Amino acid sequence: MNWHDHLVIAPIILPLIAGATMLLFDGRDRTVAAALNLVSTFGLLAIAITLVMGSAGPDPAAAVKVYRLGDWPAQFGIVLVVDRLSSMMLLLTAILACAALIFSLARWHSSGSYFHPLFQFLLMGLNGAFLTGDLFNLFVFFEVLLAASYGLALHGSGHARVRAGLHYIAVNLVAALVFLVGVSMVYGAAGTLNMADLAARIGSLPARERALLETGTSILGVAFLVKAAAWPLGFWLPGTYAAASAPVAALFSVMTKVGIYAILRIGFLLAGPEAAAGSAQFGDVWLLAAGAATILFAMVGMLASQDLAKLASFSVVVSSGTMLAVLGTNDVAIIGPALYYLVSSTLAIGAFFLLIELIERGRAPTDDILAVTLEAYGMEDEEEPGEDGEAGVAVPAILAVLGAAFIISALLLSGLPPLSGFVAKFAILAGALGRNDPSTLTGVAPAAWVLLVLLLLSGFVTLIAMVRAGIRSFWAVIEREVPRVRVIELAPVAVLLLLCLTLTLQAGPAMRFMQTTASGLHGSAAYIQGVLGPTAASTGGKP
Amino acid sequence: MELIVSLAIGILAGSGIWLLLRPRTFQVIIGLSLLSYAVNLFIFGMGRLRVGAPPVLDPAAAGDISRYADPLPQALVLTAIVISFAMTALFLVVLLASRGLTRSDHVDGREGGS
Numbered sequence: 001m002n003w004h005d006h007l008v009i010a011p012i013i014l015p016l017i018a019g020a021t022m023l024l025f026d027g028r029d030r031t032v033a034a035a036l037n038l039v040s041t042f043g044l045l046a047i048a049i050t051l052v053m054g055s056a057g058p059d060p061a062a063a064v065k066v067y068r069l070g071d072w073p074a075q076f077g078i079v080l081v082v083d084r085l086s087s088m089m090l091l092l093t094a095i096l097a098c099a100a101l102i103f104s105l106a107r108w109h110s111s112g113s114y115f116h117p118l119f120q121f122l123l124m125g126l127n128g129a130f131l132t133g134d135l136f137n138l139f140v141f142f143e144v145l146l147a148a149s150y151g152l153a154l155h156g157s158g159h160a161r162v163r164a165g166l167h168y169i170a171v172n173l174v175a176a177l178v179f180l181v182g183v184s185m186v187y188g189a190a191g192t193l194n195m196a197d198l199a200a201r202i203g204s205l206p207a208r209e210r211a212l213l214e215t216g217t218s219i220l221g222v223a224f225l226v227k228a229a230a231w232p233l234g235f236w237l238p239g240t241y242a243a244a245s246a247p248v249a250a251l252f253s254v255m256t257k258v259g260i261y262a263i264l265r266i267g268f269l270l271a272g273p274e275a276a277a278g279s280a281q282f283g284d285v286w287l288l289a290a291g292a293a294t295i296l297f298a299m300v301g302m303l304a305s306q307d308l309a310k311l312a313s314f315s316v317v318v319s320s321g322t323m324l325a326v327l328g329t330n331d332v333a334i335i336g337p338a339l340y341y342l343v344s345s346t347l348a349i350g351a352f353f354l355l356i357e358l359i360e361r362g363r364a365p366t367d368d369i370l371a372v373t374l375e376a377y378g379m380e381d382e383e384e385p386g387e388d389g390e391a392g393v394a395v396p397a398i399l400a401v402l403g404a405a406f407i408i409s410a411l412l413l414s415g416l417p418p419l420s421g422f423v424a425k426f427a428i429l430a431g432a433l434g435r436n437d438p439s440t441l442t443g444v445a446p447a448a449w450v451l452l453v454l455l456l457l458s459g460f461v462t463l464i465a466m467v468r469a470g471i472r473s474f475w476a477v478i479e480r481e482v483p484r485v486r487v488i489e490l491a492p493v494a495v496l497l498l499l500c501l502t503l504t505l506q507a508g509p510a511m512r513f514m515q516t517t518a519s520g521l522h523g524s525a526a527y528i529q530g531v532l533g534p535t536a537a538s539t540g541g542k543p
Numbered sequence: 544m545e546l547i548v549s550l551a552i553g554i555l556a557g558s559g560i561w562l563l564l565r566p567r568t569f570q571v572i573i574g575l576s577l578l579s580y581a582v583n584l585f586i587f588g589m590g591r592l593r594v595g596a597p598p599v600l601d602p603a604a605a606g607d608i609s610r611y612a613d614p615l616p617q618a619l620v621l622t623a624i625v626i627s628f629a630m631t632a633l634f635l636v637v638l639l640a641s642r643g644l645t646r647s648d649h650v651d652g653r654e655g656g657s
Binding site: 136140143147150154157158159162163165166167169170173174176177180181183184185187188193 | 563568571575578579582585586589590591615616619622623626627629630633634637638640641644645650651652
């Protein structure tokens with residue numbers, strides 16, 4: 001093995017070492033910890049880019065890279081697997097982490113102790129969850145990332161954070177127990193926890209064991225849905241994310257995507273064409289229903305949100321609801337666009353979380369409540385038109401920049417042209433409806449109609465909520481204090497939004513990459529062969 | 544044997560869930576602990592219950608798998624115990640912080656019913 005093969009484990013080892021080293025410094029010397037954190041996080045970005053480059057080649061067999069821990073054979077030891085999906089998620093995590101870290105260096109990192117080590121441990125858990133090819137190992141990495149996230153959610157302390165954190169921890173501990181029940185049932189039925197081995201064996205299981213396996217997988221799915229904040233399992237999310245400090249919330253926006261990732265990965269492996277010899281796809285209708293209910297719940301939540309942080313949290317819920325609904329339609333043609341949507345919406349929500357912290361500086365906390373109640377009761381602002389005319393009032397430059405960023409995020413989140421949110425939704429709908437001649441929409445499945453209505457409606461509601469919040473934040477309060485914003489706080493927001501812009505301009509290549517990722521997921525033979533060796537997929541996993 | 548284990552799992556899980564739904568933080572944490580005991584027993588049961596079968600290979604009689612219990616669920620239970628223990632400790636800290644900040648041990652930080 002040369003160094004390039006060992007790169008697979010680097011996204012786990014690097015933050016582990018960096019975080020452990022920081023524990024020696026934090027508390028006394030925050031500068032050293034911050035420097036280490038910067039080096040490690042940007043190192044992760046470089047590693048993720050290398051891994052994406054490595055897996056982006058045209059050959060599907062070369063795209064799956066396996067790392068055997070301790071060089072044990074795959075059924076016995078734990079394996080790490082890099083394919084297109086996991087390397088893409090690694091890159092997304094690294095980009096958000098860089099932005100959140102730079103933003104936090106302005107002031108948030110000093111508002112509590114152990115910010116930097118926890119940040120690194122959260123990254124380690126996220127990367128591990130994306131890389132692992134073993135179900136129980138997935139549980140362990142889930143716990144690592146959750147343990148770090150408990151600390152980060154409480155970062156900065158305060159009444160609201162502790163109360164939201166208490167609910168968050170309790171819900172996620174129960175979810176972890178549900179996860180364990182699911183994992184042990186899968187083991188009891190199939191006798192293996194290796195995902196590829198499981199997929200290879202599922203076809204040859206007797207009917208009794210298969211019923212147990214499907215029950216176990218459904219219970220696992222419930223645990224993942226809790227992480228993905230699907231209705232009715234996601235009431236913990238808006239409170240927690242809205243209470244968390246801005247850089248932490250931005251990083252958390254990729255955390256719900258871990259649940260989506262796990263559903264994608266395990267759903268496709270266990271219900272793929274190789275495995276499904278007799279086992280019908282199960283749970284699709286439930287996923288679609290859960291996604292639809294999640295989107296509806298989030299739309300109501302958005303309209304009722306009285307502050308921007310709540311609004312951003314509900315847009316996280318909309319994003320994961322959309323992903324669930326798309327997965328539930330069981331249409332391979334739209335998984336690629338859905339992955340594009342996942343990347344675009346995660347970047348946009350991350351930028352929005354950072355942005356609202358800047359906007360909310362220097363405004364009274366009661367402004368937000370007024371914004372909603374004023375409209376609800378039809379009260380007019382009693383602003384006297386100025387004697388000298390208001391046409392010449394200069395808008396402070398910083399407000400103009402923040403306002404422009406707000407407009408871009410609104411366009412991205414609601415999916416209006418010309419930005420990547422629109423491209424994503426358009427591609428999803430085109431894939432769902434475009435089975436036959438677009439002029440006659442007779443052969444369109446009912447699931448596609450549900451998806452169409454949900455996507456358009458959620459975009460419309462997002463637009464209403466964003467426009468209302470934007471008008472109240474930027475136009476109504478003229479005599480407001482201009483927020484003091486530093487360049488290193490504005491730069492991460494700008495970079496994230498620019499990345500979305502690049503995603504729009506380079507939509508062709510990006511969409512092709514996502515499409516190959518999706519087809520690689522669907523034909524899971526490459527994954528199984530990569531992990532177990534070339535003969536395993538045909539012999540049912542038995543050596 | 545099967546009856547005792549399944550009864551134990553059922554009673555532990557039932558009491559755990561009931562306590563979990565109570566309004567006091569201390570009841571919630573005890574409920575979580577009971578629930579995690581139930582889950583640990585469940586994992587153990589998923590390796591099939593065997594009496595008098597060791598999970599460790601005997602050098603003299605290695606090779607006959609039917610004489611041994613499945614060691615993997617036992618390893619999983621060990622990991623699960625460690626993790627749930629750590630999480631309980633962490634939850635306890637947050638519980639104390641919440642108690643200190645809100646002067647109430649209600650899970651919502653204020654007494655209900657008002």
